[in-house]
Amino acid sequence: MSPTARSTTTRSTTAAPVAAGPDTSAAAPRHVPARSTGRLRRRVLDNLTAYGFLCAALVVFALFSWYPVIRGVLLSFQQVNFVTDPVWVGWQNFETLFADPLFGVAWRNTLLFTGLALVIGFAVPFAVAVVLNELRHVKAYFRMVVYLPVMLPPVVVAILWKWFYDPGPGLFNSALRAVGISGPSWLNDTSTSMLSLVIVATWASMGSATLIYLAALQTIPGELYEAAELDGANLWQRLRHVTVPQTRFVLLVMMLMQIVATMQVFTEPYIMTGGGPEDSTVTVLLLLYRYAFVYNDFGTASAMSLLLFVVLGAFSALYLRLTRTRS
């Protein structure tokens, strides 16, 4: 007997004396569960909307998120042609990947991009937010100026910057030539190509990060700065001992989110360099794209995405743990 059924029986026995007579003992067990079922039905009806939306969300997640993830994991161990049944190949796709000289290069480049993005793409928006926070006038105008590039489609940004970087008639080198400086080759040079891409990515996405930092900065109580000033703290000391500690949590969360985002860099190298020169901008996602859509090898592409999934999963777990602890 299930716990629910047992409690129903108990309640039915307490109800029995109220309705006296020989037939009531038989009728009661039927009558009381009916009341309980009715309550259940009412509860279901009351929450029908919620269940409906929940169900829809579950179907959407299952169909568009969980199913592709599971299918991706399975594909990592299969060879498929989408005509005949998939063939299980064990670790062969991973072996193909590890034998590819570009695999290590792609990870090294991706980590370089992530590292440079942390140095440039992390510090610059924070610095801009601090400056914006200090502004007394035309605050709204500068906020808009900083946010404007976010509204441009990434492809437009990449094409625009390709012209900026053009070593011949491009914007930067023309300007540098005007003051008698011979500019670098930007995207055409293995030593500056990745840095050039990081600058583009930072320019294009710093608006959102700046606004988040700005929001965090504005929650810092003014008294803390006043106290620091009374103690004789200069600008750098106020920044170091008040601003940074007070926004530490936001900074940490943003850093983790940035790591997860920058490790998936694709648009900039795809459009601007195609991975060159000399593989200096081949990233994990770009190589994955080549395996899937140029070489038509979905097994190896899935193996690669599984590895990336594991790495990004570790950072995401850290992020979740951090935010959960905080909340």
Added chain:
Amino acid sequence: MSTQIQRSSLALVLAVGLAVTGTACGSDEEGDGGSGGKVAITVNGQPAKTQPFERKMFDQDVADFERAHPDIDIQPREGFMDPKTFAAKLAGGQLEDVFYVYLTDPANLIARRQAADITDYVKDVPHYEEIQPELREIFTDDNDRVYGLPTANYSMGLLYNRALFTRAGLDPDDPPATWTEVREAARKITALGDGTQGLAELSRNNQGGWHFTTWMYSVGGQIAKKDGDRWVADFNNDKGREVAETLHAMRWEDNTLGERQLLVFEDAQRMFGAGKLGMFVGAPDNIPPLVNQFKGDYADFGLAPLPGGEGTLIGGEGYMLNPKASPEKIRAGLTWVQWKYLNPDRMEQTLKTYSEQDQPIGLPTAPPNAAADVWVGDLREKQQQLREKYATVPVENYQSFVDGLSELEKNIEPPNAQQVYAALDNVMQGVLTNRNADIDALLADAETKVNTALAQVR
């Protein structure tokens, strides 16, 4: 209350709708198809509406074909080969019964069994034996099984701007025949100044590898060779060094390849169309877009055989059949491909129609497919005469290309072409972007990568 009921109903409808959609996504579409005893086949290759003339001609062909073959219903689809969607369409049952391929595709599609075996049907295709054997070979596997039909091809040559040649004091009727002459011409054209560039080379999105391969063939080299049962790289040698050193010298000693690198084909076309580029390696099918998109003039463009004199690279297009297609659909599909693209009986009428509509006729290339250089023997001669008869472009500007082609060895693209090209992009990028490039190291590095790619050839 009624609002709550409405909301509940909406949520339920949404949930049920999604579930139904999900189920529908998983189901396969249509069976053998056909209405009223007809065999219905889907075919791609229909030009986009933005190309009104080509679209009109295609739709007219469909109507004419269906009139001549009342038992076949053609259902045309826009577009050509898109590697990004090919596998998804195949997996989802959306791939056309007859689908377009570039000549780089068949080897991999055959290896992955993603195209139907048409060996038993191809013997009924008229004029099949008169198609160039090099082209037929691309659709044939090691066991002589056939998987498709080539419908057009191109051979790489040297496109040059006749107007710039004249301005630079060069004879436009005597284009460069060796790479040394190309260097000399490029120097003179670059000396014109005002941003004019002698030659442009590609180095991105696998196009650098494609061009490096073309250069290798031009000097008698190869990219890959058979070593027993397996393929191995064959360019880390004197020929490979010769090509890389020539390109490096043109970029850094002669300064005739421009400062901007990592170019793709569209970049070179744009420069050429703008009259700022003297020469680039390409096929005759580049000329019409230069006129249509960049407002060039046919009189200004010339086409010479690929310098070097040893060989050239051939590529092109064809059609393959869906591996899930029924025998009836395969027969109907082959009937369509032969009637539309490989039909000597329609050759004159098609060229005449295009000529009357002032379309470019006279180039040894498609469109229309009636002008494509796919035939051998009498058919090839007949086609050449008809091209000249209905010419609307200055045929003499391309005559040296047509004449010189027969002396060059025609090489097809290497196996696993895209992966090989990706590795060779690096050689081009190295010599074009690095003044101090270590050519031996670049070739050795590319050799390792190409061998990895070739090891996967099944």
